[in-house]
Amino acid sequence: MAIVTPLRTAAEQQLAQQYADIKAELPGGPAVRKLREDAFAGFEAKGLPHRRLESWRYTDLRTLLREARPLVTRSADVQKVLVKLGGAIEAIKDRFPTLRLVLVDGSFAPEFSTPLDEFPEGVSVQSLADALVSAREDLTRILSGPSVGDDDTGLMLNTALMRDGVFVEIADGVELDKPVVIVSLASGAEERAVFQRSVVLAGAQSKATVVEVSEAAGDAAQQINGAIVFETGEGSEIQHVRLVSRQVAASVQVQSLLATIGAHAKFDSFALVCDAGTVRQQHFVRYAGEHSEMGLRGVNLLGGSEHSDVTLIVDHEVPHGTSRELFKSIIGGEATGVFQGKVIVRPHAQKTDGGMRSNALLLNEGASMFNKPELEIFADDVVCGHGATVAQIDGDQLFYLMARGLPRPQAEALVLQAFAGEAAEFIADENVRALVISKVEAWLATREAHSQVSTV
Amino acid sequence: MLEIRNLVVKIADEDKQILNGLNLTVNDGEVAAIMGPNGSGKSTLSYVIAGKEDYEVLDGEILLNGENVLEMEADQRAAAGIFLAFQYPLEIPGVATMTFLKAAMNAQRKARGEDELLTPDFIKRVNAAADSLSIDKAMLRRPLNVGFSGGEKKRMEILQMALLSPSMCILDETDSGLDIDALRIVAQGVNALRDKNRGFLVITHYQRLLDHIVPDTVHVMSQGKIVRTGGKELALELEKSGYAAYGEAA
Numbered sequence: 038m039a040i041v042t043p044l045r046t047a048a049e050q051q052l053a054q055q056y057a058d059i060k061a062e063l064p065g066g067p068a069v070r071k072l073r074e075d076a077f078a079g080f081e082a083k084g085l086p087h088r089r090l091e092s093w094r095y096t097d098l099r100t101l102l103r104e105a106r107p108l109v110t111r112s113a114d115v116q117k118v119l120v121k122l123g124g125a126i127e128a129i130k131d132r133f134p135t136l137r138l139v140l141v142d143g144s145f146a147p148e149f150s151t152p153l154d155e156f157p158e159g160v161s162v163q164s165l166a167d168a169l170v171s172a173r174e175d176l177t178r179i180l181s182g183p184s185v186g187d188d189d190t191g192l193m194l195n196t197a198l199m200r201d202g203v204f205v206e207i208a209d210g211v212e213l214d215k216p217v218v219i220v221s222l223a224s225g226a227e228e229r230a231v232f233q234r235s236v237v238l239a240g241a242q243s244k245a246t247v248v249e250v251s252e253a254a255g256d257a258a259q260q261i262n263g264a265i266v267f268e269t270g271e272g273s274e275i276q277h278v279r280l281v282s283r284q285v286a287a288s289v290q291v292q293s294l295l296a297t298i299g300a301h302a303k304f305d306s307f308a309l310v311c312d313a314g315t316v317r318q319q320h321f322v323r324y325a326g327e328h329s330e331m332g333l334r335g336v337n338l339l340g341g342s343e344h345s346d347v348t349l350i351v352d353h354e355v356p357h358g359t360s361r362e363l364f365k366s367i368i369g370g371e372a373t374g375v376f377q378g379k380v381i382v383r384p385h386a387q388k389t390d391g392g393m394r395s396n397a398l399l400l401n402e403g404a405s406m407f408n409k410p411e412l413e414i415f416a417d418d419v420v421c422g423h424g425a426t427v428a429q430i431d432g433d434q435l436f437y438l439m440a441r442g443l444p445r446p447q448a449e450a451l452v453l454q455a456f457a458g459e460a461a462e463f464i465a466d467e468n469v470r471a472l473v474i475s476k477v478e479a480w481l482a483t484r485e486a487h488s489q490v491s492t493v
Numbered sequence: 494m495l496e497i498r499n500l501v502v503k504i505a506d507e508d509k510q511i512l513n514g515l516n517l518t519v520n521d522g523e524v525a526a527i528m529g530p531n532g533s534g535k536s537t538l539s540y541v542i543a544g545k546e547d548y549e550v551l552d553g554e555i556l557l558n559g560e561n562v563l564e565m566e567a568d569q570r571a572a573a574g575i576f577l578a579f580q581y582p583l584e585i586p587g588v589a590t591m592t593f594l595k596a597a598m599n600a601q602r603k604a605r606g607e608d609e610l611l612t613p614d615f616i617k618r619v620n621a622a623a624d625s626l627s628i629d630k631a632m633l634r635r636p637l638n639v640g641f642s643g644g645e646k647k648r649m650e651i652l653q654m655a656l657l658s659p660s661m662c663i664l665d666e667t668d669s670g671l672d673i674d675a676l677r678i679v680a681q682g683v684n685a686l687r688d689k690n691r692g693f694l695v696i697t698h699y700q701r702l703l704d705h706i707v708p709d710t711v712h713v714m715s716q717g718k719i720v721r722t723g724g725k726e727l728a729l730e731l732e733k734s735g736y737a738a739y740g741e742a743a
Contacts, residue, residue: 432546437583438593439567440543440576441653442601448568451596455587455636 049084051105055230056197059108063200065169068177076196083190095375095407096317096346098191101289106230106260108198109142125222125254125283132472133218133248138162140221143233143261144201149220159211165234168204179236182266182295183323185350185381191291191319195232195264202235202263205247209240209270216246216278216466221263225255225285234264237277241270241299246466249279251290258287258314267296269304271326278469279308281316282476286341288314293321300326307464309473310345311338311480320349322360324386330359334460336473337364338480339372339404346375347395353386356416362393365460367453369400369489379411382419391421398456399429400491429493445490450481495519495542495661495692500553502534502541502717511537513717514553519661522689526703527696528728529714530736535696536580538714539665542694543577544570557661571597572604574660578650578667585637590649593637594619598656622655626682643670644679651682662686663694668702680705700732715739 045053056077065073085102086093126149129137136156139149145164147153153162168176186192203219219235237247249265269275281292290313298304310316320333337345351360366374376395397406408425430452438448457477464470495518502512511534519525529535541548542555544567555562562570585593599609610618623633626648638646647667654662664683668676683693683706695706703711703725711727712719713736720739721727 434583434585436543436545436567437579437585438597440545440571440579441593441597441657442568442571442604443596444568444600444604445566447596447600451588451593452585455585458587 046085046099046103048099048102048105052194053081055105055108059198063198064166066172069169069180072177072180073197076193080190080193080197086190092189092348092377095373095377096315096344098289098291098317101315102260106228109144109200109229109231125252129218129220129250132468133216136213136215136217138203138205138217138219140202140219140233142224142229143221143231145203157211157213159208160213160217161206163204165202165204165236166200168236179238179266179268180234183297183321183352185323185352186293186295186319186321189293189319189321191262191317192264192293192321195234195262195291195293198232198262199234199264200232202233204236206238207240207243207245210242211240212244213246216248216469218248218250221249221251223253223255223259223261223284223288225253225257225259228257228259230260230262232262234266236266237268237275239267239269239273239275242272243270244274246276246278246469248469249277251279251281251292252283253285253288256285258285258289261288261290261292263290264293264295267294267304269297269299269302271299272301273299274303275305276465277304277306278464278466278473279306279318280473280476281308281310281313284313284316286314286343290315291317291319293319296320296322296331297325298322298329298331300328302326302329303331304329305332305334305463305465307461307473308335308347309338309461309476310335311476313343313345315344317346317348320347320351322350323352324355324358327355327357332361332363332463334361334363334463335365336457336460336477337366337368337374338457338477339366339368339374340370341372342370343372344375345373346377348375348377349379351378351380351391353380353382353389353391356385356387356389358386359390360392362395363460363463364395365457366395366397366406367400367457368397368404368406369484369491371403372405374406376407376425377409377411378423379413380421380423382412382414382416382421384415387416387418389416389419389421391419393423395425396456397427398453399427399493401493430491446485446488449490450485454478454481494521494558495694496556497542498554498556500538500541500555501551502537502548503551505547505549510551511548511717512541515718517712517719519692519694521660521692523710524687524693524695524706524708525710525712526708526728527694527712527714527719528698528700528731530739531698533714534717535714536665539577539663539694539696542570542663543567543575568600569604571657571659572601576654576657576659576662578647578654578662578664580666580669582638582646582650584639586639588637590633590635590637591619594653594656597653601657618656619652622652625655625685626652627678628652644672644675647671647675647679648682651679655682655686660690661692661694663696665696666698667695668697668699676702676705700728703728713739
């Protein structure tokens, strides 16, 4: 039998060296160490994901990461970061005065966060680093997430190298009237790689909104590999909203969402990507109980040479699950959008109700969109559908608005805002929805102010 | 005053010529009707006046109060005073009707160098116009034209016309899709806007609309030209004899 030695890229070799150098320092007891070792072995066997892998076909991480940046090894100098991020932090403090958890370069920064004793009763927060060394027996299971993510090498790297994040537990029956906001700030002083993970465990009948805000404050491009794990209890209603914006154009990030949904629960995730460089989001979702409803939605506003990939696998393992996906992409410049959605309905998952849509508007000739919706249905009593469109702005709608006096840039902005708004309207928390919509409006206003109009 | 001289128009991406040297004048205060069979170019004429991009003007000119509008974008023509009430008003999902109305009114005011309307004043004007057209306030909270019935869409067009106060109103087949009650409301709305400083061009197949909006002048259009002009009695004559005499079957 021939022994195949895979060719290693410079980045793969650097990652192997980094892992070897740092693994003894990374937080975690024996079980977590084994998880890391297994994950890294998996990564070493496969290497960085590349375009010959179906699930990474349009986002070739091997090419994008020519070099692996040095790992951030400790939280950056707080004062320096504060000076740099002052405005950004103040703005976030204003908008989210409480229940704010700040990560700086992937490390939990209590200095900038709401004091943990000010969190409502029934909500406990610790850093991921602390959680990883805790003795809880279910840690490995929680961290592993849905099995449909097991093969993913981007996620394996995160598992092997995750250093910090936050670990949030919401007790049974707790209803939060304010969102928990996890703010990830890249200090951006130097080009670095950040591996972070957060966990949200939501008890039975709990209700909460968890917001992730990811922004860069400096000019240096970061390589960010983030993950967030949700386990939601029976009858819970959890909304996750992610805002990825204000990134350095050359930054590359992979963001994984691992969600396991309890019976009779509702789980929704929404993501806005704008001004974000290269972003790969991957959602791995599993139904742990029956009669649950899940929605994955998002808006991608792309220009320049930006790249946004949304790849998701929804695993209907049990009957009576409902899933909805709705992604809206507005793509200009030379930017690229990718949507790969796979809904799996296992043989016993009867009465599954699945609906998946990805709609893209291309604003000019250089823009691209790759849509790949897939259904794998092994049960015979289900309702599943998908629709994917790529189009330009409707000329008749534009003419109608212009005939009423709206100049073309304003008419386009109105049509585009409405297009994006359809996905954003599912965000339940009013303030969070307003924040998302204001970001969409700001992106469109910039375009309008430059009198940019579509050319297709 | 609207003056159209020797207008020759084809569809932009095709060789098909639609208007073949059309001449037409609508004076301030005049209500002119254009009648003609299907395919005679009536809707094309309305689109070309309003500034739709799908057409190429090969010859001729369109003057509004002496100014050539062919050089203007659709939004500039609207600000100059042209209003087209669409045969099929577009549905714009996600755009609230009130947001749209305010954006349109303020865009035109801005183009004319006027101050933006303040919200209370805006709401007062919309409510007054909506009442006069029997438009339910709930409709104003819905996305623009989405899920509106044919009659509601046409009433919304007239509401916009009333709010934007144009000097030249073009009504493209406004009677299509209307039942008799809706037709009466729409016609009352139009009649209320008749003014010595405002011209109307009413495009229709049928004489029925002209019972309610009584024209000063009736033009017959055929094969991309005005082929006959007369008074309101011409509409009644056409209703009896059809368009066969003008070289086209209905």
